[in-house]
Amino acid sequence: xxxxxxxxxxxxxxxxxxxxxxxxxxxxxxxxxxxxxxxxxxxxxxxxxxxxxxxxxxxxxxxxxxxxxxxxxxxxxxxxxxxxxxxxxxxxxxxxxxxxxxxxxxxxxxxxxxxxxxxxxxxxxxxxxxxxxxxxxxxxxxxxxxxxxxxxxxxxxxxxxxxxxxxxxxxxxxxxxxxxxxxxxxxxxxxxxxxxxxxxxxxxxxxxxxxxxxxxxxxxxxxxxxxxxxxxxxxxxxxxxxxxxxxxxxxxxxxxxxxxxxxxxxxxxxxxxxxxxxxxxxxxxxxxxxxxxxxxxxxxxxxxxxxxxxxxxxxxxxxxxxxxxxxxxxxxxxxxxxxxxxxxxxxxxxxxxxxxxxxxxxxxxxxxxxxxxxxxxxxxxxxxxxxxxxxxxxxxxxxxxxxxxxxxxxxxxxxxxxxxxxxxxxxxxxxxxxxxxxxxxxxxxxxxxxxxxxxxxxxxxxxxxxxxxxxxxxxxxxxxxxxxxxxxxxxxxxxxxxxxxxxxxxxxxxxxxxxxxxxxxxxxxxxxxxxxxxxxxxxx
Amino acid sequence: xxxxxxxxxxxxxxxxxxxxxxxxxxxxxxxxxxxxxxxxxxxxxxxxxxxxxxxxxxxxxxxxxxxxxxxxxxxxxxxxxxxxxxxxxxxxxxxxxxxxxxxxxxxxxxxxxxxxxxxxxxxxxxxxxxxxxxxxxxxxxxxxxxxxxxxxxxxxxxxxxxxxxxxxxxxxxxxxxxxxxxxxxxxx
Ligand code: HEM
Ligand SMILES: [Cu+2]
Ligand SMILES: [Cu+2]
Numbered sequence: 001x002x003x004x005x006x007x008x009x010x011x012x013x014x015x016x017x018x019x020x021x022x023x024x025x026x027x028x029x030x031x032x033x034x035x036x037x038x039x040x041x042x043x044x045x046x047x048x049x050x051x052x053x054x055x056x057x058x059x060x061x062x063x064x065x066x067x068x069x070x071x072x073x074x075x076x077x078x079x080x081x082x083x084x085x086x087x088x089x090x091x092x093x094x095x096x097x098x099x100x101x102x103x104x105x106x107x108x109x110x111x112x113x114x115x116x117x118x119x120x121x122x123x124x125x126x127x128x129x130x131x132x133x134x135x136x137x138x139x140x141x142x143x144x145x146x147x148x149x150x151x152x153x154x155x156x157x158x159x160x161x162x163x164x165x166x167x168x169x170x171x172x173x174x175x176x177x178x179x180x181x182x183x184x185x186x187x188x189x190x191x192x193x194x195x196x197x198x199x200x201x202x203x204x205x206x207x208x209x210x211x212x213x214x215x216x217x218x219x220x221x222x223x224x225x226x227x228x229x230x231x232x233x234x235x236x237x238x239x240x241x242x243x244x245x246x247x248x249x250x251x252x253x254x255x256x257x258x259x260x261x262x263x264x265x266x267x268x269x270x271x272x273x274x275x276x277x278x279x280x281x282x283x284x285x286x287x288x289x290x291x292x293x294x295x296x297x298x299x300x301x302x303x304x305x306x307x308x309x310x311x312x313x314x315x316x317x318x319x320x321x322x323x324x325x326x327x328x329x330x331x332x333x334x335x336x337x338x339x340x341x342x343x344x345x346x347x348x349x350x351x352x353x354x355x356x357x358x359x360x361x362x363x364x365x366x367x368x369x370x371x372x373x374x375x376x377x378x379x380x381x382x383x384x385x386x387x388x389x390x391x392x393x394x395x396x397x398x399x400x401x402x403x404x405x406x407x408x409x410x411x412x413x414x415x416x417x418x419x420x421x422x423x424x425x426x427x428x429x430x431x432x433x434x435x436x437x438x439x440x441x442x443x444x445x446x447x448x449x450x451x452x453x454x455x456x457x458x459x460x461x462x463x464x465x466x467x468x469x470x471x472x473x474x475x476x477x478x479x480x481x482x483x484x485x486x487x488x489x490x491x492x493x494x495x496x497x498x499x500x501x502x503x504x505x506x507x508x509x510x511x512x513x514x515x516x517x518x519x520x521x522x523x524x525x526x527x528x529x530x531x532x533x534x535x536x537x538x539x540x
Numbered sequence: 541x542x543x544x545x546x547x548x549x550x551x552x553x554x555x556x557x558x559x560x561x562x563x564x565x566x567x568x569x570x571x572x573x574x575x576x577x578x579x580x581x582x583x584x585x586x587x588x589x590x591x592x593x594x595x596x597x598x599x600x601x602x603x604x605x606x607x608x609x610x611x612x613x614x615x616x617x618x619x620x621x622x623x624x625x626x627x628x629x630x631x632x633x634x635x636x637x638x639x640x641x642x643x644x645x646x647x648x649x650x651x652x653x654x655x656x657x658x659x660x661x662x663x664x665x666x667x668x669x670x671x672x673x674x675x676x677x678x679x680x681x682x683x684x685x686x687x688x689x690x691x692x693x694x695x696x697x698x699x700x701x702x703x704x705x706x707x708x709x710x711x712x713x714x715x716x717x718x719x720x721x722x723x724x725x726x727x728x
Binding site: 043044046047112114118120121202203204207242243246266268270271272273274278281282285286288289292293296297300346350351352355356358359360425426428429431432433434438440441489490523527529530531532533537 | 551554557558561562565566568569570573576577579588589592593595596597628649652653656659661666667671673674675691692693694697699
């Protein structure tokens with residue numbers, strides 16, 4: 001069993017509980033804005049729900065999963081005592097405090113600004129301060145990951161850092177730096193206005209700051225999933241990692257190129273000129289690279305497992321895979337959704353194609369497929385894999401687990417395919433209801449209804465997930481042994497310094513951010529007369 | 541052959557296959573970037589080149605976006621310019637009238653919070669950020685009515701913020717533009 005099981009369980013349980021609540025809100029949103037729901041007499045309730053859903057799913061839930069998983073990795077991969085456990089608890093409680101502080105004004109309708117903030121809409125300062133506390137709590141985790149790796153290096157000079165920890169620390173650095181954009185926006189711009197120190201705000205500059213966070217945060221959400229692809233899946237299905245080197249290169253690429261591309265979120269914005277949009281668009285093409293490499297390496301690793309199990313032939317080996325193993329199932333579903341979502345992503349990243357789907361329901365369909373689908377299904381798999389090592393009990397009902405994963409996959413497809421489609425038809429996002437009686441909107445009614453049913457399937461699956469974990473806390477005791485990560489076919493005895501340390505890549509990440517963001521931010525900040533009066537929500 | 545040698549050989553094969561795939565991946569990525577650049581330059585589907593600012597608290601007092609200047613105008617050179625603003629929770633004009641098969645420049649901004657303009661069934665799609673002017677080129681090839689929802693959350697009335705674009709016959713438009721005024725189809 002893991003020594004820090006209490007700490008990790010606290011992170012996971014808080015993460016999955018708020019996930020359950022936000023999921024329920026999501027299903028309600030789906031229902032209420034579909035033709036089968038009845039129009040809200042007070043549309044404002046929809047935006048409270050949406051703010052809560054987005055804030056939890058975007059900030060609280062994935063951050064806690066990454067943190068809990070990170071502590072498990074640090075302990076199990078480095079095989080050393082976790083340094084700074086008290087600080088870890090402090091970080092956890094800061095996040096709890098921040099979440100509570102943010103959720104109260106949301107529930108009261110004082111912060112219905114949605115998780116993207118977008119000033120000059122301004123809500124209660126408690127909401128923003130709550131979000132800041134969540135981020136600060138997670139920064140403690142970042143520091144602890146760095147410190148633990150340093151302690152290990154001292155004890156193992158020159159040895160290759162275990163892949164799981166190498167990736168985990170890369171992810172934590174990426175998060176630390178990408179969160180700076182939103183932190184600057186909150187601390188320099190929004191909070192001063194929200195508490196009444198200032199009355200005007202530059203909305204264009206705020207959107208640029210937020211885009212700094214908005215892209216790479218996606219890769220932070222993705223990190224636990226990719227770490228699971230490389231270091232859990234091959235072990236769980238009896239294979240090997242095809243290439244340790246390629247894995248390291250992929251994580252390094254994420255660290256370097258996920259950051260300086262966020263302005264693709266401002267393709268349709270007037271405050272950024274064409275030049276920087278083009279630069280960010282070109283850099284965006286680069287982030288496809290680590291994913292393409294990963295897909296190759298993981299497929300090859302899976303093939304190794306199949307051949308070890310006696311699989312043969314060009315494709316015949318696929319049948320030899322352990323399909324009754326939940327990890328195998330989760331990986332397959334995740335890859336299908338990653339492939340479909342990735343294709344959608346290529347459309348979003350092209351300035352020309354983006355114009356027809358920007359801010360439509362296509363976008364919400366897209367990120368639910370990738371984030372809610374490909375990424376979150378691996379969060380489930382991580383929890384299932386770690387659970388016996390956290391509880392000292394076995395998860396016995398594999399059938400129930402498979403059912404849960406199947407439901408999530410089917411639910412995601414049923415929800416997101418029609419969601420994409422109505423986006424192509426031009427249905428705008430973030431609306432509390434639609435007039436399906438209007439002849440131009442009526443054709444979208446059927447698709448939206450399908451999506452709503454998909455939402456119910458997802459809700460069922462999510463609740464089943466919580467049930468399985470809760471039952472796992474009371475199952476018969478069983479010693480799961482030490483927690484292990486996959487090893488590579490050719491486990492390296494030494495690794496070049498560049499692939500074993502982060503400093504060079506962190507420096508590159510910062511330099512690229514400055515070259516790609518410095519000039520636009522400076523010019524916007526120095527342009528006179530672009531600050532506009534704040535518009536307070538829920539003020540009356 | 542010793543097991544070690546064998547391991548060595550397989551490692552080489554693995555590395556070779558991997559290098560090949562990495563090369564393909566790089567080619568894909570470069571192709572995509574080139575394609576975007578080509579489409580941008582050749583087909584002129586580029587974002588607006590310049591950043592223009594405007595003071596939203598004085599929009600209604602003076603300048604390009606005063607109420608009397610909003611709507612569609614036929615310039616002497618045959619070009620059509622549409623000026624519009626978004627505010628919580630409507631567009632002015634709420635119904636934009638334009639001629640078919642004509643290059644049109646849309647110039648718009650926001651009077652309060654962030655909004656967006658999306659014309660359904662087209663790729664006209666831009667944010668309206670208060671303090672900045674959005675400019676977009678458009679051209680309609682089909683007459684008829686198009687819905688124009690606000691595509692960004694702009695507070696509690698966002699779901700009700702729908703405008704309209706009416707594309708009419710060229711001659712018809714020219715006829716109505718004769719007086720030189722600002723055209724719209726509000727109330728028609
Ligand atoms: C599983 C993980 C999920 C994640 C990570 C997630 C994340 C998000 C995020 C970040 C937003 C954006 C909020 C905004 O636009 O301000 C959102 C919106 C939304 N989500 Fe989810 N979500 C998840 C699951 C679900 C499920 C299962 C449903 C439906 C049952 C759902 C329904 C919705 C709806 C209806 C919206 C609002 C779309 C709109 O009004 O434009 N979500 N979600
Ligand atoms: Cu992005
Ligand atoms: Cu709006």
